[in-house]
Amino acid sequence: MRALFWILAGLALAVGLTLAAKYNAGLVLLFLPPYRVELSLNLFILLLLAAFLALYAATRMAHHMVTLPAYVREFKESRRRNRAREAMQEALTAFFEGRYAIAEKSAASTLAQGETPALAALLAARAAHEQRAFDRRDAYLAQAERQEDSQPVARLVTQAELLLDERQPQPALGAIKELEKHGRKHSHVLRLELKALQMARNWEQVPALVTQLEKREALEPAQAAQLRANAYGEILRRKASDETALREFWPKIPTEHRLESKIALSGASAFAAVGDGQTAVEIATRSLDARWDTELARFYGTCFAKDVLKQTERAEKWLPEHPRDAALLLALARLCAKQELWGKARSYLEASLAVEPGAESHLLMAQLLEKLGQAEEACRHYRQSLELCRGER
Helix, strand or coil: CHHHHHHHHHHHHHHHHHHHHHCCCCEEEEEECCEEEEEEHHHHHHHHHHHHHHHHHHHHHHHHHHHHHHHHHHHHHHHHHHHHHHHHHHHHHHHHHCCHHHHHHHHHHHHHCCCCHHHHHHHHHHHHHHCCCHHHHHHHHHHHHHHCCCCCHHHHHHHHHHHHHCCCHHHHHHHHHHHHHHCCCCHHHHHHHHHHHHHCCCHHHHHHHHHHHHHCCCCCHHHHHHHHHHHHHHHHHHHCCCHHHHHHHHHHCCHHHHCCHHHHHHHHHHHHHCCCHHHHHHHHHHHHHHCCCHHHHHHHCCCCCCCHHHHHHHHHHHCCCCCCCHHHHHHHHHHHHHCCCHHHHHHHHHHHHHHCCCHHHHHHHHHHHHHCCCHHHHHHHHHHHHHHHHHHC
């Protein structure tokens, strides 16, 4: 509609100018001694318009001639940028499709053209790493370091990830340490640090890092508890051969964590290993009072406090709440056997076997029956214990 309007307007203007020229009888007299030129006004206007157009065309041509080199340079630069962007897009597509050789080639092409060189080098490094071409990967990382600006976070994170994938935790920790110079570490970097510490078996720093990740909601509570328990367990196992170091370390664990079943079991096992059954029983008792755990209840019967009778009475107080816990019944049987209460020990063993027959329970029953002079029954339980052991394998 708009085009039709302009066409009609142009036609109307042409008609108007034609009519105006037809009835225009004006003259223009140009006097330049000794010459005298007389022109119609219509012709003079046409000549003046033609001169203006010629002058405008000459000016535009001159301008283009002056700016032509810059225009050519800009055109070439634009084509280069377009080719680089196309290569980068091709590299990204190939990388996510798993075609790492093509991804590396395209990223290297982008790098050679100087378009986003740091990012292109990092992408090429990742593609080379996936091909296990570690020399080329390191060369690309070195190029990224030369090309990057004052924020090398992307390179350092990439470097840490690739080193961890290659199972080189110490160099990865070095890259993560360097990240501290560039501000607060975000959750992904903390997770990388956690993985590196675990891989390097540097367990002492793991619990604090797990707590930090848990506060940022980067770990589920159950996952955090498992990681923390594993770390404390490894530390306590290392210190189980040094009683002084063990006694110095145990109070450093926060109270709420010492009550966690797995950590309590590791701590109690460590103290039992250095011959301090009293402390081991106290640790297990506090944890079982806070939250019940069958594995810890089983351990409770394998170590003995100074007052075994008091320890037995404490275990019997748990029995009304957990009457069908085979581990607790087995622990009570062990404690009674320690005090040579053979009849009571046998009753607890029979109850444990009724709830859950186990190789350990049958073995203890066999040993007890031997002491009571019931060899035939003892042999039967020995066989059942052996059969269950074979079944577990």
